[in-house]
Amino acid sequence: MNEALKQAKIAFDEGEIPVGAVVVSKNRIIGRAYNQTERLNDVTAHAEMLAITAAANSLGAKYLIDCRLYVTLEPCPMCAGALYWSQIGEVYFGASDPKRGFRQSNPSMLHPKTQVFSGVLKEEAEKLVLEFFRKLRE
């Protein structure tokens, strides 16, 4: 999750909503990304989406069954839908997103085989997002 937080900080510095994600396979990082919706002018360019694509490229396979995703913020329904298709083994997220998190839409959106863990380094992830929106309002 520390690596995901590093990615989120890059997003912060680039004026993007600060979310970072990392995909790990056999204790090796095979995908890392930060939110780039502004830079790419593309609503689909969330950290999780980019990390999933990078990981699949790295594996040469589209399913991430034995992988873990670390993401600093609870995934939105789009990203949860992508994680469903990937059949990823485990998802760890930091801060909850009570407005746009997938659990608001449908808490069982992920694949039935995917295990979910929440609240990992939650304070650091939350602090980044709150700081981002505080600066935006200034």
Next chain:
Amino acid sequence: MNEALKQAKIAFDEGEIPVGAVVVSKNRIIGRAYNQTERLNDVTAHAEMLAITAAANSLGAKYLIDCRLYVTLEPCPMCAGALYWSQIGEVYFGASDPKRGFRQSNPSMLHPKTQVFSGVLKEEAEKLVLEFFRKLRE
């Protein structure tokens, strides 16, 4: 929708689940794509996702407020989540997807301002998908 069906047929010929999508702005096609999850080894490469990205590139803007999406099959939750973020004006889909369609997950996943129309050239779209899975089983 005829253009979306053409895209779906390309997918069919390439051994992809045959789904095609087109984004229209002011009666001009600004994004067209077909499902490429196999070719790209990427679960996120659904027709709708690629068409949304292409349309945003064409507009130079990430929101598709005045646009219409035509897609041959009911979008899955991932694609519905992306359409939500895009704030697209109208979504037209052909065949329903009772297993993986977004309406099974949460019927109000799209943006509240997005209008949805279903069943457009439904028979042609269904025929393609059924034919694809019939061939796969042979």
